[in-house]
Amino acid sequence: MPAPNASSSSLDPSKRISFIGGGNMGAAIIGGLLANGYPAKNITVSEPNASSREHLEKTFGVYTTSDNETAVAFTAGGGGGADLVMLAVKPQIMRDVARGIAKSVQKHKPVVVSIAAGILIKDLAVWLATGADGASLPGAAPPALVRVMPNTPALVLEGAAGLFATAEVSNEQKKLAFDVLGAVSKAAYWVDREELLDVVTAVSGSGPAYFFLMVECLTKSAVELGLPEDIALGLARQTCLGSGRMLVDTAEDPAELRRKVTSPNGTTHAAVESFLAGGLRKTIKDAVVAAIERGESLGKEFSNVSAAKF
Template sequence: MPSLQDSKLAFIGGGNMASAIIGGLLNQGINKQNITVSEPWDVNREKIAGLGVQTTTSNVTAGGDADIVIIAVKPQVTKSVCEELAAAWSKRSTLPVVVSIAAGITLESIKDWLRTSDGRTAHIVRVMPNTPALVGEGASGLFASVDVTADEKELVGALLQSVSKTTEWVDKEELLDVVTGLSGSGPAYFFAMVEHLVASATALGLPAEQATRLATQTCLGAGKMLVESPDTPTQLRVNVTSPNGTTHAALETFKALGFDETVDKAVKAATSRAAELGNTLGKL
């Protein structure tokens, strides 16, 4: 297996997540000529071409002889894309490593759709990234099929580390649904929190522009403390909460209104929906 630097990379789909990963790879010094992107939409393809990589409208042209193929298309078209690639790969002696970031599509479905005419199937890694990858601050959960080797896992890990500050391998595929409920959907939870903080402060008289700047920087600063401090989230909360102070008053309000239960139900709802979508899309 070639190193990441020497591998031929194919992206099937050139949307935002693919663009983010490609940008991260180029920042790592990956040769632009080693990256080919298949994208049917002119606007997306032209945007990707602006990065200096090769582009095409053909999935087979992009992924036909690649070492690593990243499936970055919408879940609804994953089956047709995989079957198209499998037909082309029937002529190959060695199959590529496939990285799927198609949300919800199970390993079983992908393996079935990628099966070649002679019964072989590629080694597959499912990945659940999140949108902060667009600014190089992503968090990704990964799950590998049993045939993926240690070297292949290391290769895929290096690929994802180009945009993810945290890459976590899970040992059960269903845990990717939990990753979806936690970090996959998680950015929206923080966006919603900041949205409501701004609305509350504005209602109390603070200009919206000032409230937005203060709230967003508070979110960024708190996140940086969580990443860089040796303290647990619980301890960081305790550190900023003086007895009977302002923070204590706010947190007691959260508690009285069932904040803990609300967060728990939200994460469980997202996790359940991820599992449901996987089961539904796999039957398409």
């Protein structure tokens, strides 16, 4: 279900949102929510680092805690539970974090949104039905889960994201998750199969690095050919930004935009032909495939092989 140009302008301000982890991406989403008029009183952040909690409180005016279960229960708002819990922690500690909040999630039944790379829905579902001691919780039900692949331009409110939801997620919960991501994502899309998030990762999750590499190479080439570095970098940066703006604002096919700026037998034509003769299309395809394969590998590395029992 495609939904580009995401926006959190329709986000219900009465919804209670809790973040487990207050690092860069979590803080970016909080900042985006507040920039869109979302009330700070309805945001709780659980963060183990005291200085980080202090920074979050001073910067955003949100309630912070070092206790994850307090965040899920939304004690700061009088209890009753958060409507959405965003897991913004490192993949390496996700299992312990999920098990630690499992009882609260089972009690309050929020939609749980994970932005951790490589953590599969099936494993998260198992962990959120398991106590901190590793034993299955009596009567545990499948949680409502959304897995998201954001990207680093979200830090400047220019992100792109892919989302996948389990069958337990209601339409209202899907809208809430989508609107929250819309606070930092100019383009967001639902995918209907979780494995497609590996492709999303290869295109937009890792994609910023591809553009940074292009700017890096253009700059280095220009410097080697005589331009001062500040001029070379400034030209390359703005060309990247302006070209991206044309892609978004005109909504034209990229190939058509390329043709429009490529005069027959001109300088651009010579450069593009050199790219193509050097195998650029195959190089890019190989890079995307490599990213997909690594994403699949990460999923296996973090995977819990135990089957869920509900």
